Amino acid sequence: MDLTDTHGVITLVAGIxxxxxxxxxxxxxxxxxxxxxxxxxLWALLGSDSAGRWVVLAVATLVALLGAAVKYLLPGKRLKRVGVPNSALLAGGVLGVIGFFVIPVVGLVIGFVLGIYLVELSRLGHERAWPSTKHALAAAGMAMLIEFTTALAVAVTWVFGLLLT
Structure with missing residues (x-):
């Protein structure tokens, strides 16, 4: 690939x-x-002048917005149904960030679980804290899966747009 080929470079950078x-x-x-x-x-703005790129961007934007909405609505609804408060998730997030710096890589997960568990322990007691924590972890996993699927859908949309334009 010739580095003076700006369309190729833009496509490569966008793909990365x-x-x-x-x-x-x-x-x-x-x-x-x-x-x-x-x-x-980036690919749509700086690539060649083609109406197809704008269609691809519009579809990718719709997919991303829909996925982001589902990511926040579906797990949140599930957490409300089982009674996990937002304070537990907030504590999990804060301790997860702290844990990330204290224990690199795995500290994020450990801190998140510990934060949720501690809030639920103080709120519900020992016997009901762990099941509530598992519900919160399942909701966080569901949110990550939805976001991953959405990002893959955006990538697939781009690849089809790349092949068709």
């Missing part, structure tokens, strides 16, 4: 951003879905 975004969903430090969508945006 989209791939890193998909991986970034699993690595919580990176804004995965946003990065994947930004790769498509």
């Amino acid at each position: 951003a989209i791939a890193v975004g998909v991986v970034g969903v699993v690595i919580p430090v990176l804004p995965g879905l946003l990065l994947s969508w930004a790769g498509v945006l």
